Amino acid sequence: MPGFAAVISESPIAARGDRETWHLPEGGSEEERTMQLTGAEIVVECLKEQGVDTVFGYPGGTILNVYDALYKHSSEITHILTSHEQGAAHAADGYARATGKVGVCLATSGPGATNLVTGIATAYMDSVPMVAITCNVNLPLLGKDSFQEVDIAGVTMPITKHGYIVKDVNILAETLRKAFKIARSGRPGPVLVDITKDVTANSCEYVRKEPETEPKVRKYTEADIDKALELIRAAEKPFVYVGGGAVISEAAEEVTAFARKLDAPVCDTLMGKGAFDGHDALYTGMIGMHGTKTSNFGVSECDLLVALGARFSDRVVGNPGKFASNAKVLHIDIDAAEINKNIRTDASVVGDLKEILTVLNDKLPQLEHKEWVAHIQELKEKYPLNYDGNGLSCPYVIEELDRITKGRAIVTTDVGQHQMWAAQYYKYSSPRTFLSSGGLGTMGYGLGACIGAKMGKPEKVCVNIAGDGCFRMNMNELATASRYNIPIIQIVINNHVLGMVRQWQTLFYGQRYSQTVLNDKVDFCKVAEGLGCEAIKVTAKEEVAPAIEKALALKAPVLIECVIPEDDKVFPMVPAGAPISEAFDETDMNKEK
Numbered sequence: 001m002p003g004f005a006a007v008i009s010e011s012p013i014a015a016r017g018d019r020e021t022w023h024l025p026e027g028g029s030e031e032e033r034t035m036q037l038t039g040a041e042i043v044v045e046c047l048k049e050q051g052v053d054t055v056f057g058y059p060g061g062t063i064l065n066v067y068d069a070l071y072k073h074s075s076e077i078t079h080i081l082t083s084h085e086q087g088a089a090h091a092a093d094g095y096a097r098a099t100g101k102v103g104v105c106l107a108t109s110g111p112g113a114t115n116l117v118t119g120i121a122t123a124y125m126d127s128v129p130m131v132a133i134t135c136n137v138n139l140p141l142l143g144k145d146s147f148q149e150v151d152i153a154g155v156t157m158p159i160t161k162h163g164y165i166v167k168d169v170n171i172l173a174e175t176l177r178k179a180f181k182i183a184r185s186g187r188p189g190p191v192l193v194d195i196t197k198d199v200t201a202n203s204c205e206y207v208r209k210e211p212e213t214e215p216k217v218r219k220y221t222e223a224d225i226d227k228a229l230e231l232i233r234a235a236e237k238p239f240v241y242v243g244g245g246a247v248i249s250e251a252a253e254e255v256t257a258f259a260r261k262l263d264a265p266v267c268d269t270l271m272g273k274g275a276f277d278g279h280d281a282l283y284t285g286m287i288g289m290h291g292t293k294t295s296n297f298g299v300s301e302c303d304l305l306v307a308l309g310a311r312f313s314d315r316v317v318g319n320p321g322k323f324a325s326n327a328k329v330l331h332i333d334i335d336a337a338e339i340n341k342n343i344r345t346d347a348s349v350v351g352d353l354k355e356i357l358t359v360l361n362d363k364l365p366q367l368e369h370k371e372w373v374a375h376i377q378e379l380k381e382k383y384p385l386n387y388d389g390n391g392l393s394c395p396y397v398i399e400e401l402d403r404i405t406k407g408r409a410i411v412t413t414d415v416g417q418h419q420m421w422a423a424q425y426y427k428y429s430s431p432r433t434f435l436s437s438g439g440l441g442t443m444g445y446g447l448g449a450c451i452g453a454k455m456g457k458p459e460k461v462c463v464n465i466a467g468d469g470c471f472r473m474n475m476n477e478l479a480t481a482s483r484y485n486i487p488i489i490q491i492v493i494n495n496h497v498l499g500m501v502r503q504w505q506t507l508f509y510g511q512r513y514s515q516t517v518l519n520d521k522v523d524f525c526k527v528a529e530g531l532g533c534e535a536i537k538v539t540a541k542e543e544v545a546p547a548i549e550k551a552l553a554l555k556a557p558v559l560i561e562c563v564i565p566e567d568d569k570v571f572p573m574v575p576a577g578a579p580i581s582e583a584f585d586e587t588d589m590n591k592e593k
Contacts, residue, residue, distance in 0.1 A: 060108025089119020125439025245309015
């Protein structure tokens with residue numbers, strides 16, 4: 001770490017025998033034992049309090065005291081040393097999405113802290129609970145442009161739920177507890193805790209506390225429920241639109257029961273994958289820019305759109321003035337700020353989705369919409385997802401992955417064509433199995449997230465799907481996987497171009513391929529082997545299944561490079577800003593020629 005020598009001379013943590021003096025406070029119970037600890041030790045004890053078993057990070061001078069304390073608790077908290085701090089943030093994010101627990105990442109001051117920023121922003125946009133702990137220069141050096149000093153709390157203010165700068169060891173424990181509480185409560189998100197180095201060295205009395213259980217605050221009224229029921233009962237052509245809030249609130253069972261009672265088709269967003277079974281007869285696929293024609297046309301025809309934990313993002317809505325223009329809109333979400341933000345609603349219920357659906361399901365009679373459901377089924381048969389099956393393609397790879405893993409793997413992705421194909425062709429039957437950067441669209445997200453997911457769910461097969469452009473950004477995290485022998489599968493869909501950008505250049509920019517061709521001498525298999533992983537190259541369809549089966553059997557980090565044509569495209573597609581009813585595919589393009 002640059003500057004290590006400049007900070008190593010500062011006061012190290014004193015001998016532990018001086019401080020591990022236990023005593024019972026007056027009138028206290030056995031559970032309320034206190035001890036005198038340094039700030040660094042308090043950080044570790046608070047992590048243990050919160051049930052943290054795994055953290056991801058990268059050490060440096062200002063956070064050295066914390067790493068020294070972690071060293072002495074390595075049997076209780078596993079630390080994964082990533083290759084880059086951004087990888088640590090994405091790993092904490094993937095861990096959180098896969099488990100539902102708060103992910104934790106650590107970094108030192110200055111560039112260490114700023115390297116977390118993209119990962120923090122990714123978590124913020126997708127409502128992922130994360131606590132990022134950074135350490136800064138000593139208190140007397142703050143604000144003096146000291147070596148490796150950055151106001152990281154100021155930098156991250158717009159992309160965190162809350163941020164703290166801790167300058168007094170006496171408030172450190174309570175600050176960390178608040179950080180975890182804020183990260184996981186309500187609409188989850190990342191919280192930053194920046195601690196000056198002298199605070200990690202100073203001592204104070206520490207009292208262990210059990211984590212607080214956040215009471216659910218009821219934000220809706222009976223009138224809100226009644227209005228929702230009125231709209232639902234009056235609808236003849238209802239459609240259910242499921243977003244990431246359904247995953248976060250653990251409401252998959254309630255969503256399924258609601259769709260059954262309503263007898264309505266169901267679409268989902270990128271973030272909502274798995275909250276409703278992708279194999280279900282009522283399921284119509286993803287909605288939006290690369291959603292199915294069935295979902296896009298069906299939502300455009302429906303007379304009631306019920307949005308469950310979704311935020312009506314621009315990639316879903318297209319032209320907001322023409323979105324679901326024939327429908328009344330019922331929006332159920334935990335965040336009141338989302339109501340009427342992008343789409344005007346006719347009714348809304350603000351609160352925890354799982355709780356609200358439980359109430360609605362209890363009050364709703366069994367409804368029937370046979371003609372409407374039959375019409376949607378006709379659309380599914382008329383407009384199935386399809387691709388050219390003559391040669392090796394990403395959809396074929398994903399379908400084979402789905403078949404071999406029986407749809408039970410955790411799939412992480414980077415961002416681009418491969419991401420959309422992974423959303424379209426893998427059939428997610430349970431929540432927390434599709435992890436992707438939806439809101440921020442972070443290239444380089446998937447590999448770190450896959451490592452985090454595997455650490456959180458070691459019993460699951462974890463596969464990252466990346467394009468060659470994305471993989472170049474954070475492929476150094478293969479070294480992390482090999483260092484700890486974390487058995488993930490990295491599939492690189494190599495078309496030697498920035499595929500999604502090239503697709504736009506082909507369709508909308510007169511085939512002017514400015515800076516999107518990657519046809520160089522990089523050999524991803526050699527890179528993977530050089531970083532300590534197994535590598536398999538696939539150039540034909542018949543090689544796909546054996547490669548996946550071999551990777552699963554190796555129980556080690558494996559890269560599979562799949563070489564596909566440079567001009568394969570993701571369809572259907574809706575041009576940016578166009579109504580989703582104008583979704584088109586290759587068949588439509590050929591008709592126009």
